[in-house]
Amino acid sequence: MSHPFDVAELAASYANKSAQDILKLAFEHFGDELWLSFSGAEDVVLVDMAWKLNKNVKVFSLDTGRLHPQTYRFIDQVRSHYNLSIDILSPDAAALEPFVKEKGLFSFYQDGHSECCGIRKTAPLRRKLATVKAWATGQRRDQSPGTRSSVAVLEIDGAFSTPERPLYKFNPLAQMSSEEVWAYIRMLELPYNSLHESGFISIGCEPCTRPVLPNQHEREGRWWWEEATQKECGLHAGNLIAKI
Secondary structure (H helix, E strand, C coil): CCCCCCHHHHHHHCCCCCHHHHHHHHHHHHHHHEEEECCCCCCHHHHHHHHHHCCCCEEEEECCCCECHHHHHHHHHHHHHCCCCEEEECCCHHHHHHHHHHHCCCCHHHHCCHHHHHHHHHHHHHHHHCCCCEEECCCCHHHCCCCCCCCCCEEECCCCCCCCCCCEEECCCCCCCHHHHHHHHHHCCCCCCHHHHHCCCCCCEHHHECCCCCCCCHHHHECCCCCHHHCCCCCCHHHCCCCC
């Protein structure tokens, strides 16, 4: 990494720059130490842009154990398409097995998704990010106007940093709209998750994701049985205060 930089100042100066410019900034400061989070959905755009800037880009993906078969196939398709080694992060069996034994496989329909997401997603991510200096996500402001409208292009990670070890988080696609993301995918003929052809826009775990109807917002297909304000799994919830 080069010299420390002023996050707030850079976030402001890069607020209106392209996703590629934001990725260039990330690679300039962190090089091969930057990790990309790939969810197996339309954030393939982030993988494509980063790979074109750095063929050695490091990518990880969370395998909750509950993804759609199409998502597993797509993650492997991306691995082959870009000749990338994707780190697959799995839940800790020592935490997952007692939880499933006590509550079964669908307890989230009764008591909310936070506990299940905590074990299957947040804990493995925390374990990974404890070894990382900087990461980039495919988060966009238009994904959830209620909870993601203030996503900054660069921030100190509010969920996974420690006082001794700041974690830098880049959100290069923050300003891109769904329309722009899909124009990019179609124009460059990128691989995409086949679930998108069946009305799925925002794709997560199979029991917690459903297609949306015309003119429904994409996040309405996630955890649809809960209040709209609860539609974050904990991966980004600590980062949703405006940083710019």
